[in-house]
Amino acid sequence: MITNFQVAYKNLLRKKVRTLLTIIGIALSSWVLVSLLGFNRGYERALNKDIDNMGFQLMIMAKGCPYEAATMMLKGGTGLKYMNKSLIEDVDRQPEVEKTTPILMSAVFDPNKGESGGIAGYFGVEPVSFAAMKTFLSFRQGGWFTDPNAYEVVMGYEAAELEQREVGDMILMPEKNVEFRVVGILNRTGTQDDGTIFAPLGTLQKIFDRPHEITTIGIKVKKGADSAKLEAKLYKLPDVQIVSLQQVKDTIMKLISTAKVMVLSIAVIAILIAMVGVINTILTSVWERMQEIGILKTIGAMPWDIFRLIWTETLILCITGGILGVVFALLLARLTDILIRGVLPYAPGGGLVLIDLRLVLTTLVSIIVIGLFSGIYPAWKAGRIRPLEAIRGDSGR
Amino acid sequence: MSGYAISIETQELTKVYARGNEAVTSVDKVSLRINKGDFVSIIGPSGSGKTTLINLLGCLDNPTSGELCLGDRPIFGKGNNLSERDLTKIRRETFGYIFQNFYLIPTLTVIENVMLPLTFYRKPGTENEPLRLLKLLGMEQRKDHLPAQISGGEMQRVAIARAMVNMPEILLADEPTGNLDTKRSVEIVRVLKELNQTAGLTIIMVTHNNDLAQYADGLFEMRDGRSYEITEKAAGIGSAGAAQINI
Numbered sequence: 001m002i003t004n005f006q007v008a009y010k011n012l013l014r015k016k017v018r019t020l021l022t023i024i025g026i027a028l029s030s031w032v033l034v035s036l037l038g039f040n041r042g043y044e045r046a047l048n049k050d051i052d053n054m055g056f057q058l059m060i061m062a063k064g065c066p067y068e069a070a071t072m073m074l075k076g077g078t079g080l081k082y083m084n085k086s087l088i089e090d091v092d093r094q095p096e097v098e099k100t101t102p103i104l105m106s107a108v109f110d111p112n113k114g115e116s117g118g119i120a121g122y123f124g125v126e127p128v129s130f131a132a133m134k135t136f137l138s139f140r141q142g143g144w145f146t147d148p149n150a151y152e153v154v155m156g157y158e159a160a161e162l163e164q165r166e167v168g169d170m171i172l173m174p175e176k177n178v179e180f181r182v183v184g185i186l187n188r189t190g191t192q193d194d195g196t197i198f199a200p201l202g203t204l205q206k207i208f209d210r211p212h213e214i215t216t217i218g219i220k221v222k223k224g225a226d227s228a229k230l231e232a233k234l235y236k237l238p239d240v241q242i243v244s245l246q247q248v249k250d251t252i253m254k255l256i257s258t259a260k261v262m263v264l265s266i267a268v269i270a271i272l273i274a275m276v277g278v279i280n281t282i283l284t285s286v287w288e289r290m291q292e293i294g295i296l297k298t299i300g301a302m303p304w305d306i307f308r309l310i311w312t313e314t315l316i317l318c319i320t321g322g323i324l325g326v327v328f329a330l331l332l333a334r335l336t337d338i339l340i341r342g343v344l345p346y347a348p349g350g351g352l353v354l355i356d357l358r359l360v361l362t363t364l365v366s367i368i369v370i371g372l373f374s375g376i377y378p379a380w381k382a383g384r385i386r387p388l389e390a391i392r393g394d395s396g397r
Numbered sequence: 398m399s400g401y402a403i404s405i406e407t408q409e410l411t412k413v414y415a416r417g418n419e420a421v422t423s424v425d426k427v428s429l430r431i432n433k434g435d436f437v438s439i440i441g442p443s444g445s446g447k448t449t450l451i452n453l454l455g456c457l458d459n460p461t462s463g464e465l466c467l468g469d470r471p472i473f474g475k476g477n478n479l480s481e482r483d484l485t486k487i488r489r490e491t492f493g494y495i496f497q498n499f500y501l502i503p504t505l506t507v508i509e510n511v512m513l514p515l516t517f518y519r520k521p522g523t524e525n526e527p528l529r530l531l532k533l534l535g536m537e538q539r540k541d542h543l544p545a546q547i548s549g550g551e552m553q554r555v556a557i558a559r560a561m562v563n564m565p566e567i568l569l570a571d572e573p574t575g576n577l578d579t580k581r582s583v584e585i586v587r588v589l590k591e592l593n594q595t596a597g598l599t600i601i602m603v604t605h606n607n608d609l610a611q612y613a614d615g616l617f618e619m620r621d622g623r624s625y626e627i628t629e630k631a632a633g634i635g636s637a638g639a640a641q642i643n644i
Contacts, residue, residue, distance in 0.1 A: 004516060300517040301516075
C-alpha cells in the first residue's frame with residue numbers, strides 16, 4: 001500500500017528546482033542557527049580555557065585601564081605600564097598567596113608579520129616560577145633557558161611554525177636587532193601561549209632598558225583562601241591595580257553579548273525568511289494541485305487527511321533542510337571560526353564554534369517546530385477545499 | 398430496470414446557481430429512482446444540467462431544495478442537512494467516481510494511483526483489490542508506468558480501477574469517454590457494462606453520446622434542468638415524443 005509519506009514525497013519531486021531552493025533556504029537558516037548557537041557555547045568555553053591556562057587567578061598591574069591591560073595580557077599589544085619587581089616580595093608575604101610569577105611583557109613591530117607588518121609579543125619570564133604556574137606547558141623540542149640572562153628564547157607552537165624555527169636556530173628581534181637562540185619549542189596548548197615567544201626576564205629587562213621593572217605579577221591563590229580579601233589587601237599597594245581574571249572574563253562576555261544579540265537577530269531573520277519561503281512553496285503547490293486535492297477528497301480523503309499530507313510535505317522540506325544545514329555547519333565549522341575571528345575584538349585560542357549532539361538535536365527540533373508552524377496555514381487551506389469547486393477549478397483562494 | 402431494492406431516490410431535487418444577479422436553475426425538481434444493480438445513462442445537450450445532477454446524486458454538491466435518499470437513508474431534505482465531514486464519509490463508503498479528465502496523480506505510478514483511496518479509507522477485504530482490478534481491466538502489465546506513459550483509454554481504465562478499489566455500491570461516471578476516440582470509448586463503456594453485470598454494481602453514467610448510452614439499461618434525458626425517463630430507448634433517444642415525463 002502507498003503511504004501518506006510516499007504521496008507527499010513524490011509530490012515534492014514534481015517541482016524539483018522549487019523544492020531544492022526551499023530546502024537550501026532552510027539549510028542556510030539551520031546552518032546559521034547551529035553555527036551561532038555553537039559560537040555562543042564555544043566562545044565561552046575557549047575563553048574559560050584561555051583564562052584557566054594562564055595558571056593564575058589574579059594579576060597585579062601598574063595603574064591604568066585594568067581591562068585594557070588584561071586584554072593586552074591575553075592578546076598582546078603596546079602602551080604598557082611598568083612597576084617595580086620588588087613589589088613581588090610584598091605580594092608573597094600575603095598568607096593567601098600560593099605562588100607568584102613576574103612577567104615583563106614587551107612588544108615590537110615586526111615588518112615581516114602579515115601584509116603590512118604586525119606586533120610581535122615577547123614575554124620575559126622566570127622559567128622556574130612561570131613553569132610552576134603553568135604546569136600544562138610541555139615541550140615539543142628542547143627545554144627552558146640555560147641561564148637567567150641568556151639570549152635564548154622558547155617559542156610557542158604557532159610562533160615556531162610561523163617563523164619556521166627549530167631548536168638551535170637563531171631568531172632576530174625586530175626593532176632591537178638582537179639575536180636569540182631557540183632553545184625550546186612548546187607543544188600546542190590552544191591558548192595565546194602558542195603565538196608567544198618567551199625570553200629570560202633579565203635579558204628582556206636589559207634589552208628594553210627596564211632594569212628591575214615588570215608589567216605583571218601573576219598570582220595563584222591558595223585553595224580555599226579568600227580571594228576577595230586578598231584583592232582588598234593588594235589594593236593597598238601603591239600605584240597598582242588588581243585584575244581578577246573572572247572579572248576579565250565577565251567583561252569580555254559582556255562585550256561579546258552585544259555581538260551575540262546582533263548575530264542571533266540575523267539568525268532569527270534568516271529563519272523567518274526561510275519560514276516565509278516554506279509557506280510560499282507549499283501554498284503555491286496547494287494552488288497548483290487544487291484539482292488533485294479535490295479528487296483526493298472525492299476518493300475518500302477527509303480534511304484531516306489532506307491537512308496531514310500537506311503538513312508531511314512541509315516536514316520533509318524542513319527536516320531535509322535542517323539536516324543539510326547541520327551537515328554544512330559541521331563541515332564548515334573551521335570557516336565559520338575564521339569568519340567570526342575576523343570581526344571580534346578579542347578571540348580566545350582554540351575552536352570558537354562548539355557543535356555537539358545536544359546542539360544538533362536542539363537545532364533540528366527548532367527547525368521542525370518552525371516547519372510545523374509554517375505548514376499549518378497551507379495545510380489548513382488545503383483541508384478546507386471543497387471537492388467540487390476544486391475539480392471545477394473555481395475554488396476561491 | 399432490474400427491480401432490486403432502491404439505490405438512489407430523489408424527490409423534486411433542485412439546484413439553483415447565482416450567475417451575477419441572475420438565478421439559474423440547473424436542476425429543476427428532478428424526481429427519479431435508481432435501483433441497486435442498474436446501469437443508467439443520463440443524456441442531454443450541453444448545459445442541460447446532467448453534470449449538476451450527477452454531482453448532486455454523488456453528494457459532491459448540495460441541492461437548493463428537494464430530497465435525496467441513499468437506500469433508506471435521507472441525505473438531503475426531510476430536515477436533514479449533513480456536514481461536509483459526513484458527506485465525505487458517505488462518498489467514500491458508497492461511491493466511486495470517474496471523470497472525463499481522469500485526474501490521475503502524475504507523480505504516482507498506475508498501481509499507486511489505484512491504491513491511493515486506500516491510504517485514506519480502506520474497507521475490509523480490499524488488500525488485493527488494486528492488482529485484481531488492474532488484471533481485470535487489462536492493465537496489469539502497465540502497473541509500474543506513470544500516467545504520462547500510457548494512453549487516454551488506459552488512463553480511464555486506471556481511473557475506473559481507482560474508483561472501484563474500495564468496492565463502492567454506486568459508480569458515477571461523468572462523461573467517462575469525453576476525451577477518447579470512438580474505439581476506446583466503446584471499450585470503456587463495455588468495461589463498465591461488464592462490471593455492472595459481473596459485480597452487480599450500480600452505475601450512473603453521464604454522456605452526450607447517444608450510441609454509448611445504448612449500453613445502459615435505463616435512460617434519463619435532461620433538458621433545461623428537467624429529467625425525463627425514456628422507456629423506449631430504441632425508439633429514439635432524445636426525442637421528446639418518445640419520452641415519458643417522470644415528474
